[in-house]
Amino acid sequence: xxxxENSNSAWGGEFKPRTSFPESSPPKKSPLKxxxxxxxGVIILAGLVLFVIFLRGSGSPSVSIExxxxxEILVGNPxxxxxxxxxxxxxxxxxxxxxxxxxxxxxxxxxxxxxxxxEEVIGDLGPGSLNKExxxxxxxxxxxxxxxxxxxxxxxVAPNEKIFYEKQVQTELNIGEPTLALEIEAPQxxxxxxxxxxxxxxxxxxxxxxxxxxxxxxxxPIFQFQEASIKPDRGNNAWDFGSILAGEEAEMLMRxxxxxxxxxxxxxxxxxxxxxxxxxxxxxxxxxxxxxxVAPLSLSxxxxxxxxxxxxxxxxxxxVLTYRNNSxxxxxxxxxxxxxxxxxxxxxxxxxNGAFNSLTNTFSWSVANEPKLxxxxxxxQGSVSIDxxxxxxxxxRRFSDKNFSxxxxxxxxxxxxxxxxxxxxxxxxxxxxxxxxxxxxxxxxAYFRDAASGILNSGPYPPKVNTPTQYTIHWVIRNYSxxxxxxxxSAFLKSGARWTxxxxxNLSSQPEYNSASNEVRWEIDKMVAGQGIINEPAEAVFQxxxxxxxxxxxxxxxxxxxxxxxxxxxxxxLPFEDRDQKLTTELPDDPTAGSSDKRVQP
Numbered sequence: 001x002x003x004x005e006n007s008n009s010a011w012g013g014e015f016k017p018r019t020s021f022p023e024s025s026p027p028k029k030s031p032l033k034x035x036x037x038x039x040x041g042v043i044i045l046a047g048l049v050l051f052v053i054f055l056r057g058s059g060s061p062s063v064s065i066e067x068x069x070x071x072e073i074l075v076g077n078p079x080x081x082x083x084x085x086x087x088x089x090x091x092x093x094x095x096x097x098x099x100x101x102x103x104x105x106x107x108x109x110x111x112x113x114x115x116x117x118x119e120e121v122i123g124d125l126g127p128g129s130l131n132k133e134x135x136x137x138x139x140x141x142x143x144x145x146x147x148x149x150x151x152x153x154x155x156x157v158a159p160n161e162k163i164f165y166e167k168q169v170q171t172e173l174n175i176g177e178p179t180l181a182l183e184i185e186a187p188q189x190x191x192x193x194x195x196x197x198x199x200x201x202x203x204x205x206x207x208x209x210x211x212x213x214x215x216x217x218x219x220x221p222i223f224q225f226q227e228a229s230i231k232p233d234r235g236n237n238a239w240d241f242g243s244i245l246a247g248e249e250a251e252m253l254m255r256x257x258x259x260x261x262x263x264x265x266x267x268x269x270x271x272x273x274x275x276x277x278x279x280x281x282x283x284x285x286x287x288x289x290x291x292x293x294v295a296p297l298s299l300s301x302x303x304x305x306x307x308x309x310x311x312x313x314x315x316x317x318x319x320v321l322t323y324r325n326n327s328x329x330x331x332x333x334x335x336x337x338x339x340x341x342x343x344x345x346x347x348x349x350x351x352x353n354g355a356f357n358s359l360t361n362t363f364s365w366s367v368a369n370e371p372k373l374x375x376x377x378x379x380x381q382g383s384v385s386i387d388x389x390x391x392x393x394x395x396x397r398r399f400s401d402k403n404f405s406x407x408x409x410x411x412x413x414x415x416x417x418x419x420x421x422x423x424x425x426x427x428x429x430x431x432x433x434x435x436x437x438x439x440x441x442x443x444x445x446a447y448f449r450d451a452a453s454g455i456l457n458s459g460p461y462p463p464k465v466n467t468p469t470q471y472t473i474h475w476v477i478r479n480y481s482x483x484x485x486x487x488x489x490s491a492f493l494k495s496g497a498r499w500t501x502x503x504x505x506n507l508s509s510q511p512e513y514n515s516a517s518n519e520v521r522w523e524i525d526k527m528v529a530g531q532g533i534i535n536e537p538a539e540a541v542f543q544x545x546x547x548x549x550x551x552x553x554x555x556x557x558x559x560x561x562x563x564x565x566x567x568x569x570x571x572x573x574l575p576f577e578d579r580d581q582k583l584t585t586e587l588p589d590d591p592t593a594g595s596s597d598k599r600v601q602p
Contacts, residue, residue, distance in 0.1 A: 061089030065151055067171040076283025077179035077206050078109050078138045078276055083151050085132075085167075087125040096122035096155040098133055103149055105141035106173070110277030125155070139175055140282050147173040179206040180213070180272050181249075184288035192295045193413070193427035195226070195257045198288065200270050203249035210283075212275035213241040220266035222258045229253035257423070260292040261430050295428040296327035296421065297376075299336070299412040303434055310572045311406055311436045313344070314392040321410045324381035331414040331426060334373040336365040336384055341407035343395055344436060350388040376414075394439070394481045402481050402529035403571045404436040437572045438482025438529065442489060444563040444580040445474040445589040453541045455502050461593070463557065463585050464601045468547045470500065473560060473583060475511070475522060475540045478532030482571035487524040489540075489565045492517070496552075497559040498545045505540035513542075520560075527567075546585065548600040556584045556599055 186198035354363035413427040459469030511522040560583040587593040
């Protein structure tokens with residue numbers, strides 16, 4: 001065993017026993033409990049606080065909206081509507097805007113009547129703030145009804161000012177009576193020509209004065225105004241009353257007459273208006289309906305024995321005016337007038353025993369040309385007549401020349417007035433209007449030489465036995481005075497004729513061939529009035545091939561039967577039909593066919 005010296009020498013130095021040790025290191029901290037020297041619990045708590053703050057900043061704050069001033073509202077009486085809104089949150093509401101949506105018949109006073117939303121810019125609303133906006137409104141219709149109204153508050157919240165929030169509420173407006181009561185008192189019925197009266201009554205139902213009140217009456221065209229108990233301020237139907245006090249009432253008496261057809265009805269309409277903030281508002285309107293009773297002297301008209309006769313171009317017409325004394329008294333010196341109106345009458349051929357005024361197209365009868373009119377006993381009746389034809393063509397110059405009709409007006413009167421009738425004469429009128437059916441024309445043609453159609457025909461002409469020859473057939477349609485719907489044109493190919501398949505038209509549809517029945521059919525949805533008269537007609541072209549048989553030598557061959565057009569006249573709502581000739585190898589419409597023998601050659 002080596003000694004110590006040798007051992008120290010071997011390690012390169014003196015060996016010294018270890019008498020102390022380094023201080024032990026502190027234990028490592030857990031990464032779950034510390035993060036950069038900060039306790040994790042503190043970090044989590046701070047995150048929760050920030051999250052709550054974020055939620056409060058980004059959520060919808062508490063906002064409330066309420067309506068007030070909603071007592072019963074009178075039609076035509078301006079009222080104030082208060083909208084109260086509050087910010088119940090701890091946030092500042094920014095760019096706030098309040099909108100009030102007006103229901104039908106409710107208007108903002110002084111604003112354009114087509115403005116249906118009233119908007120107010122509020123700006124910023126601080127936390128806990130309470131605000132109120134007042135709107136001046138007026139209701140012009142809907143007495144004794146409930147109207148629903150909406151209000152909406154729109155705003156943003158910092159810091160997310162690009163996101164808008166809305167709070168919307170609805171309330172009901174209880175609409176009461178009109179502030180101005182308005183009434184028309186008129187008889188239920190009157191005789192034609194009889195003088196009669198009606199009243200217009202009005203009353204201020206409110207507790208305050210109505211200012212700038214005006215009244216307008218709308219008369220029917222047959223009313224003849226005579227007088228009013230209060231002189232009109234404008235024309236014969238407008239009054240400016242100015243102001244009327246609370247509870248004040250008044251009435252106005254009107255007098256006049258009507259000349260109308262028995263059994264007809266007419267209306268009087270009263271319109272009351274008031275002006276607020278420079279704008280006029282209708283505050284009430286009322287209508288009265290009056291009928292024309294069977295007059296003591298009546299007149300009726302028929303056309304060709306009917307009241308609903310549909311006339312046709314070139315037709316002979318007979319108007320009969322039948323009169324009758326419906327009273328218990330004799331009526332003397334009766335006169336009758338019959339006036340015809342319309343562009344289609346051929347007055348140059350009119351016949352009647354009445355006197356004719358060609359300036360007004362009026363026929364007149366009196367004792368001079370109808371002795372029975374000198375006196376009509378109670379219950380006595382009779383008639384006079386007019387015979388007149390219609391023109392043979394429509395006067396069409398533009399597309400608006402369509403839907404022609406015939407108008408007739410009859411008038412009968414006598415200076416005799418039955419007792420108890422408030423009139424200066426006994427009079428009655430009657431009118432009648434009849435429609436004239438339209439016309440749609442089909443023209444069927446055949447050609448051998450027809451380069452203009454774009455279809456080339458081949459084969460010999462005149463036709464030759466056992467040798468095919470091709471022909472083009474044209475269907476040309478012209479529509480005149482009415483729109484025609486559901487148009488169908490059809491014809492049948494005859495024996496020896498063959499459909500080649502060459503077909504075209506200037507419409508979206510074109511003829512089709514049914515090989516089972518040999519029928520060619522073309523269907524058109526609609527043709528407007530004047531098509532083919534003002535502009536180009538509807539036209540279709542198709543090709544057939546005809547091969548004559550040996551037993552047809554020396555004959556003209558029929559290769560297409562009669563063409564038939566069927567349609568519905570949309571003006572008179574009646575079916576219409578037109579037909580055109582059969583087509584043969586004679587080709588009367590082809591100018592190149594010549595005048596030589598066109599019969600089948602051997």
